[in-house]
Amino acid sequence: MRLLPGLGTGLLGLVLGLGLVFGPAVEAGKFNKQLNVGDMAPTWEKLPGVDGKSHSLSDLAAAKAVVVIFTCNHCPVAQAYEERFKRLTADYRARGVAVVAISVSRFPADDFPHMQQRAAEQGFNFAYLHDATQDIGRKFGATNTPQVFVLDAECKIAYMGAFDDSWDDADAVREPYVRWALEAVLSNKLPDITETRQIGCTIEYAARKP
Secondary structure (H helix, E strand, O other), X not given: OOOOOOOOOOHHHHHHHOOOEOOOEEOOOOOOOOOOOOOEOXXXXXXXXXXXXXXXXXXXXXXXXXXXXXXXXXXXXHHXXXXXXXXXXXXXXXXXXXXXXXXXXXXXXXXXXXXXXXHHHHOOXXXXXXXXXXXXXXXXXXXXXXXXXXXXXXXXXXXXXXXXOOOOOHHXXXXXXXXXXXXXXXXXXXXXXXXXXOOXXXXXXXXXXX
């Protein structure tokens, strides 16, 4: 983890040193260069989960909505959201919503054994999957952790971007984008806000072989 010179070891230095991105909500299609709202979500097959099972998107065919979260262990922004991810899962499970977190990070602290350890220590109540190939992250156009996608019952993308508008203070949230999106999807509507700028640590993808 690299800190920028002159910023010390405080939170600001940590955030900037990790290459975090912040920004306001805008219309769909501006930030994700791979997908648009309304597109069918890329699928995944048999990704290993920290629960010791293999997971596929098709396993969630009966879900009324799916929340896909690209996250990792080491990022302070991702860590700040873990309790909110757990609350979301608990609040919406009975309403047919599945929450799936996927890590594509290549950091040593994000390898599969560390994922299992993190999930156990933090009491994750959602699926936490490992995409060692990074293929799923590329297909979703994921560039930051955390980055969230809300899929409707047909697995079409209804929302993508940030979880909410206040990563460092859950009590200061005024725009709970993902919850708003879920309420719309569960009412068979398109969310009023369908895309926001993703925030968090930059995902480092391995160079593709020629």
